[in-house]
Amino acid sequence: MKSLDEYLRDAEQAHGHLCAGQVLGVRMAMLGLEKLGIDDPHGNREDRKRLITFVEIDRCATDAIGVVTGCRLGKRALKFRDWGKMAATFVDVTTGKAIRIAARESSKALARTMHPELESRNQQQMLAYREMAEDDLFATRWVKVEMPAEEFPGYKGERIVCAECGEGINFRREIQRNGRVLCRACAGERYYEPL
């Protein structure tokens, strides 16, 4: 595993700037890997396929988690649950072990008291999140994550065609509705309205 500083450099490059979220994300991912005993997720082929990461927010820290773990959305190794929470779960698919790590709400206030001499909150947090003890920064919990076959990166399944719109659907994301097979949009979960 690289050092915190090395990962922060990588994260800054990938994300476009260095911010408190990067520090939080890098430390969260490093802790997750450490707990699972995965030394280098970018290393050999076996280790690269061991890890799946669930992220619960789409903010700065999410990019940093991707950089450290090597898990990417396009590889199906990064799973996004849009819950607005600064938390992630790291799953070792070879052992089934999984650890969920959440940033403690109290860490923001603690950052202020650690560095009152710094002007901006981002500066306070950026420095404090580097220095803060693990237990002050994060709450960790071993969890069990149900992983059906279609959630794995290498899943090769049948491609289904929606009975309504005719578009193809992968990874068993189709929905049965009154005897018809529909995509999520046609089943009513649309995030857009056709004009």
Ligand SMILES: [Zn+2]
């Ligand atoms: Zn940022």
Ligand SMILES: [Zn+2]
């Ligand atoms: Zn459809």
